[in-house]
Amino acid sequence: MNNKKRVLAHIRNSAIIRNPLLFEAVGLCPVVAIATSLKSAALLALLTALEMIICEVFASLFLKNVRRYIRVALYFLLGIAVIFPIMAITKRFIPSLTVDFGVYLPLMAVNSLIALHCERIAVKRKVKNSFIDAVSASFSYGLTAIATGFLRELFGNGTIGGHEINIPVKFSALLLPFGGLLILGFLAAVLKAFIAKAYPDMSPDYSFDTSEVRRSLRGSLRELMNDDFNPYGEESDIIPEGAVYIKKHAPKHAKKIRMTNEDTIKITDDMVKAIKEADENQNDTDGKKSRKKLKHKKINRKKEKSVQKNLTPTVDETVLSMPDSEMPQDSGERTYLDDFSDMLSELEDYKNRVSADADGSADKDADRASEGTDVGGEEE
Amino acid sequence: MSWFLQLVSASFYVMLIQNLIFSGGYGISEAVRMSAKPRQLLPLALFIAYFSTTVSVACALLDLIPFVNALGELAHAGIFSAVLLLIYLITMTAVLIYGKIKPRTIRRIGIAAFNTLVLAVPFINYRSAFTVYEAVGSGLGAGAAFVIAVLLISEGLKRLDMNRSVPACFKGTPSLLIYTAILSMAFAGLAGQTATM
Numbered sequence: 215m216n217n218k219k220r221v222l223a224h225i226r227n228s229a230i231i232r233n234p235l236l237f238e239a240v241g242l243c244p245v246v247a248i249a250t251s252l253k254s255a256a257l258l259a260l261l262t263a264l265e266m267i268i269c270e271v272f273a274s275l276f277l278k279n280v281r282r283y284i285r286v287a288l289y290f291l292l293g294i295a296v297i298f299p300i301m302a303i304t305k306r307f308i309p310s311l312t313v314d315f316g317v318y319l320p321l322m323a324v325n326s327l328i329a330l331h332c333e334r335i336a337v338k339r340k341v342k343n344s345f346i347d348a349v350s351a352s353f354s355y356g357l358t359a360i361a362t363g364f365l366r367e368l369f370g371n372g373t374i375g376g377h378e379i380n381i382p383v384k385f386s387a388l389l390l391p392f393g394g395l396l397i398l399g400f401l402a403a404v405l406k407a408f409i410a411k412a413y414p415d416m417s418p419d420y421s422f423d424t425s426e427v428r429r430s431l432r433g434s435l436r437e438l439m440n441d442d443f444n445p446y447g448e449e450s451d452i453i454p455e456g457a458v459y460i461k462k463h464a465p466k467h468a469k470k471i472r473m474t475n476e477d478t479i480k481i482t483d484d485m486v487k488a489i490k491e492a493d494e495n496q497n498d499t500d501g502k503k504s505r506k507k508l509k510h511k512k513i514n515r516k517k518e519k520s521v522q523k524n525l526t527p528t529v530d531e532t533v534l535s536m537p538d539s540e541m542p543q544d545s546g547e548r549t550y551l552d553d554f555s556d557m558l559s560e561l562e563d564y565k566n567r568v569s570a571d572a573d574g575s576a577d578k579d580a581d582r583a584s585e586g587t588d589v590g591g592e593e594e
Numbered sequence: 595m596s597w598f599l600q601l602v603s604a605s606f607y608v609m610l611i612q613n614l615i616f617s618g619g620y621g622i623s624e625a626v627r628m629s630a631k632p633r634q635l636l637p638l639a640l641f642i643a644y645f646s647t648t649v650s651v652a653c654a655l656l657d658l659i660p661f662v663n664a665l666g667e668l669a670h671a672g673i674f675s676a677v678l679l680l681i682y683l684i685t686m687t688a689v690l691i692y693g694k695i696k697p698r699t700i701r702r703i704g705i706a707a708f709n710t711l712v713l714a715v716p717f718i719n720y721r722s723a724f725t726v727y728e729a730v731g732s733g734l735g736a737g738a739a740f741v742i743a744v745l746l747i748s749e750g751l752k753r754l755d756m757n758r759s760v761p762a763c764f765k766g767t768p769s770l771l772i773y774t775a776i777l778s779m780a781f782a783g784l785a786g787q788t789a790t791m
Contacts, residue, residue: 236767236768236771237766237767238767239623239626239627239767239770239771240623240627241623242619242622242623242626243619243620243621243622243623243710246619246622247618247619282697282700282701282704283686283700283703283704286704286707286708287679287682287683287708289708290675290678290679290708291679294672294675298668298671298672301668301671302668305668317714317717317718317721318710320671320674320675320713320717321620321710321713321714321717323675323713324708324709324710324712324713326623326624326709327623329704329708387779387782390778390779390782390787391616391617391618391619391622391778391782392616392775392776392778392779392782393775394619394775395619395622395771395772395774395775395778396771396772396775398771399767399768399769399770399771399772399774399775400768400772402767402768402771403761403763403764403768403769404763406762406763406764406765406766406768407763410762410763418766418767419765419766422627422630422766422767422770423630424630424751424755424766
């Protein structure tokens with residue numbers, strides 16, 4: 215019974231909460247380009263399902279101990295092995311479809327959806343689980359593609375499955391790639407509204423992490439090359455409970471900015487190192503080390519005394535409150551502490567803005583309420 | 595000098611007039627996903643430009659052989675795929691021999707090599723009968739097109755993420771997809787694309 219429930223939960227997660235097309239934004243290219251009619255969308259769904267099931271089962275059976283860079287190439291080879299015979303068959307028996315699909319049919323061999331599911335699930339789980347995942351993900355992918363194809367054909371071409379339907383206006387531009395994206399966007403909104411109603415404790419937002427987007431593009435190419443790269447969330451060396459970690463290790467700062475556990479803030483291993491360094495400074499009760507460092511960095515005596523008084527510097531004191539002129543300048547490069555402090559100050563700004571907005575809206579409501587009573591009074 | 599003009603015109607064609615990501619939808623998943631990781635853009639774009647250019651040039655050179663040129667589209671698809679696979683393996687071998695490879699670099703190379711944008715470039719060259727110089731231009735242009743697409747989407751995502759007046763059900767990917775559709779519409783207009791009915 216438990217197994218059955220688990221399987222159902224997995225299907226629900228894979229098909230609805232983490233819908234690959236609508237929330238994870240993977241495998242968009244074929245749908246946007248090919249799914250312009252019900253027939254082509256159905257064929258696309260079928261091909262994707264076939265490719266996905268074969269690849270995931272194969273990966274789960276044979277590729278668990280294969281190195282990652284070889285696995286990626288093997289997914290491509292498997293894709294070719296599935297797609298190319300179908301290309302040959304369709305060219306011979308349904309040549310019109312080959313024309314419709316054009317260059318996109320061979321491109322399906324490099325479907326990001328398949329690589330993602332193989333890496334995230336197939337190479338880590340048993341064959342049965344991989345098969346269930348492949349079926350549920352390809353089902354949701356196919357269903358979304360078919361819905362997109364249906365709507366594009368109906369409103370773009372005025373037909374359903376090739377049969378003429380009398381609709382007053384045709385939006386033929388929907389057959390272009392942007393039409394596909396537009397319909398997918400609205401379908402995603404509808405599904406999100408449904409999830410909010412049917413599964414209020416679940417959010418599809420977790421499948422597309424945008425926490426990094428507020429950070430600016432900065433740093434040297436070397437630094438960027440050393441950044442963690444995890445675009446599909448298949449492997450992660452990021453500590454997800456960032457807010458909890460900060461509350462534990464920098465409690466004063468967390469309290470100051472009223473940090474809650476729900477605040478989406480991510481800390482990498484390097485950030486942890488930075489926090490630990492800050493903690494070590496905090497525990498430096500005799501203050502000799504910090505004084506020596508400050509002397510070494512040519513900080514004047516007055517400021518040195520003020521630092522000496524605060525012998526238990528917290529993360530915000532050491533990193534955030536220190537003016538730029540007093541920041542260590544010897545290396546001339548940004549450190550992880552800088553990143554960490556930027557991240558915290560961004561979060562603080564955001565919190566302030568949110569509270570200001572809330573205050574503003576409360577004031578507006580109060581104004582409106584008072585206006586309402588005034589008007590009411592006048593009417594009376 | 596004409597070779598330079600060929601290279602530049604093909605590059606601009608692929609990058610701006612017929613932006614592969616917005617007008618054709620090639621590599622749109624990678625562009626949308628990467629827009630949420632703006633710090634990863636530069637390294638990944640470099641790898642994409644490298645793969646698209648090398649694959650494009652290698653395929654254009656192979657197409658100069660009369661026997662290869664006479665083959666059908668299916669055979670060409672096989673050749674292009676084999677070239678991509680070969681270049682990926684050569685690159686990985688070189689990187690492994692260099693010895694300082696990190697898992698994140700492997701991830702980057704894998705994603706940069708096997709995506710629809712890189713594989714689409716030789717097909718576009720073949721269909722448009724591009725010369726070798728034009729093939730170099732289209733390869734480089736594909737990398738630049740990716741950078742333009744990610745920067746445009748990323749800026750929109752940033753603003754959408756901070757905008758509190760976006761309805762809850764449109765927050766996240768729904769609004770991002772609609773925003774990308776509007777960008778795509780603009781590029782389609784620039785390219786003068788029309789729907790074939």
